[in-house]
Amino acid sequence: MRHGLKKHWQRLKRSVGRRYREWRLPRGYIRLGTRYGGWWIDQRIVGGAPLLIDCGLGVDISFPVAFLHRFGGRVIGIDPNPHAVRYCEQHKPQGMEVRPRAFWTQAGEKAVFHMPRPLEQLPKGADGVSGSLLRSHNYTGEETVEVLTTSLGEVLASAGREECDILKLDIEGAEYEVLAGLCRSGEIRKARQLLIEFHHHCTHHPLEDTLQAVAALQDSGFDLIHTENRNYTFRRSDLG
Numbered sequence: 001m002r003h004g005l006k007k008h009w010q011r012l013k014r015s016v017g018r019r020y021r022e023w024r025l026p027r028g029y030i031r032l033g034t035r036y037g038g039w040w041i042d043q044r045i046v047g048g049a050p051l052l053i054d055c056g057l058g059v060d061i062s063f064p065v066a067f068l069h070r071f072g073g074r075v076i077g078i079d080p081n082p083h084a085v086r087y088c089e090q091h092k093p094q095g096m097e098v099r100p101r102a103f104w105t106q107a108g109e110k111a112v113f114h115m116p117r118p119l120e121q122l123p124k125g126a127d128g129v130s131g132s133l134l135r136s137h138n139y140t141g142e143e144t145v146e147v148l149t150t151s152l153g154e155v156l157a158s159a160g161r162e163e164c165d166i167l168k169l170d171i172e173g174a175e176y177e178v179l180a181g182l183c184r185s186g187e188i189r190k191a192r193q194l195l196i197e198f199h200h201h202c203t204h205h206p207l208e209d210t211l212q213a214v215a216a217l218q219d220s221g222f223d224l225i226h227t228e229n230r231n232y233t234f235r236r237s238d239l240g
Helices: 002-023 062-071 082-091 152-159 175-185 207-219
Strands: 029-032 039-042 051-055 074-078 096-099 110-116 140-150 164-169 191-197 222-228 231-236
Touching: 029 062, 039 191, 039 222, 039 231, 051 062, 051 152, 062 074, 062 096, 074 152, 082 096, 152 164, 164 175, 175 191, 175 207, 207 222
Parallel strands: 051 074, 051 164, 074 096, 164 191
Antiparallel strands: 029 039, 110 140, 191 231, 222 231
């Protein structure tokens, strides 16, 4: 009985804390997608013909679907997992393209993608598609596939765009090296908004690496607007 009350109290605290953080969001922010796959964005700075680059699709594409429904425009989705690619090809809406690539610092490289363990061997709540370029990822097993990489520069060039309205990174630990490279080159400023899930909880990267990545983004001209568990929402500072 006491254990049940403690769990209920912890859930209540998390819920109240989440709602308080949402209440403090600036005017104009909306959440698109399911509770599991959704993200907060600033709708005021989404352009008239927007481009969303969605890296790490998995099998919940409610966010890009909702984005296209609300704003139109174009979505380029990127995922190296063959299972995720098949699902997304079958369920993608008009205006969404799926590319079987691993988002990385350089395009055209061959990389080893570590597939996830069978679902019955994964922790409760794992979706079974969260493989990684990092062998240290807790969800990966022995199976690997060779994949080609792509990059922000390559994706933008192929779309004929100088910048994207939103860059979303849910790339299972590869975000640390990708962000470091984009911040060093200044290319990170080709995104107007950044949505990033950090993976210090399930890779060799500690929380300190996440804090350093956040600081580098702030030094590159981004404001941290909101956090939702390990999901971080950034907006380029010069956009108001």
